[in-house]
Amino acid sequence: MSYTALAFTVLFIMITMFISYWQKLGLEKGIAVGTIRAAVQLLAVGYVLQAVFESRSHWLLAAIIAVMIIVAARNASAKGKGIPGIFWRMAAALLATELLMMGILLLLGIIEPTPRYIIPLSGMTIGNAMVAGGLFLTQLMRESESSRGEIETLLALGASPRQAVQGTLKRAVRYSMIPTIDGMKTVGLVQLPGMMTGMIIAGADPVEAVRYQILIVFAFTSSAAVTSMLLGLLTYRKLFSDGIGMLVRYGGRGD
Template identity: 65%
Template sequence: MTLLALSCTLIFVFITMFVSFWKRLGLEKSIAIGSIRAAVQLLAIGYVLQYVFQTEHVAFIILIIAIMTVVATWNASRRGAGLKGVFWRIALTIGVMEAFMILFLIGLNLIEPTPQYIIPLSGMTIGNAMIVSGLFTTSIKREVEASRGEIETLLSLGASGTQAMQGPMKRAVKFSMIPTIDSLKTVGLVQLPGMMTGMIIAGADPVEAVRYQLLILFSHTGSAAMTSMILSMLYQKLFFTPDARLRKIERS
């Protein structure tokens, strides 16, 4: 793809900005800034990855994954404003899931232990865990506020914090899994995933591309479920005082 052809795709951004201006939505600035940031960030990471792929130094791989994890954690933890200790809980969960998934795939010889495989798959895994973490955090805050009377009643009747939070936690886990489950139901019928599409455009055999895409889908489904379940355990004490009373969640 030539630079001129790529530049022509900016017409879609301009159309969106025009519609926003026409309808007085006030999104023109956000769209412009977002488009510029996306271009700069992707070009920068493209040059960085080109260098890392050539050197294949493990320190660079670890550094890139660490940066991905910190940024993803920061973004997801913003959903938990008013809850102390959210950042490190999400960071721990994403870090554990990233390490587990990559070591699992390498251990079964499903991918080669090279930057070309590890970094892109890590990005997808961390991004998926970030989305699940953000959705879970948003949902559990809402569930606790909506079920405050029910939780306090159960506590007054002698239930433990874990028992009292069982209902809200289950609903939050289900809510955080909705995008993943919906994606599984519609993949191939409504959408062709990015990795599969990219491989096909690059000239790979469609069946081989499907196999790699299934590997990603299945691993992401498992990591999404485990991410929300780990968070449900780590979040238990966030909502209670040392004497087992339900905390008042600060408004963000």
């Protein structure tokens, strides 16, 4: 696609702007900022990827994945505001997920050990794990308030903190996986996934594209599950005060 052709796609933005202005949605500023950011970020990433593919430096590859994890962890950990050390816990969960995914893909020889495969697949894995982790935290905060009675009842019956939050954690993990599982059920029928579409447009054989998409869908499922579960194990203690194992309130009424 030429840059002239690319420039014409600004038309889509103008349509959105027009609707926003016409319907007084007040989104013009957000759209403008979003447009510029999306364009600049994506173009920059394109050039960075080009450079990485050429340099074949492992350090550069590691640095890029580190940046992905840091940005994703910052984004997702905002959902767990107030929980001490949540950024590091989220980053640890994402890193462990990434290592596990790439470990399996590379050790079994499913993908080639080149940046061309590792970077996009890492990005998608970390991105999906970030969404799952964010949903997990959102639900955990909500559940730890709404299931307060259940948790305290279990504590009063002599449950350990782990036993007391077992049900709450389970519900939060389940919640965080809903989009991934729903996506898995409808993939190909409702929407053609972005990666597959991209490969087909770029000239790949559709069946070849589908094979990679299946890999992605399966990897997403386990990355979401692994991230949520790890995060649960890393955060549940923070729901309790250190001294006497009493339930802490985050964001709720102060007491």
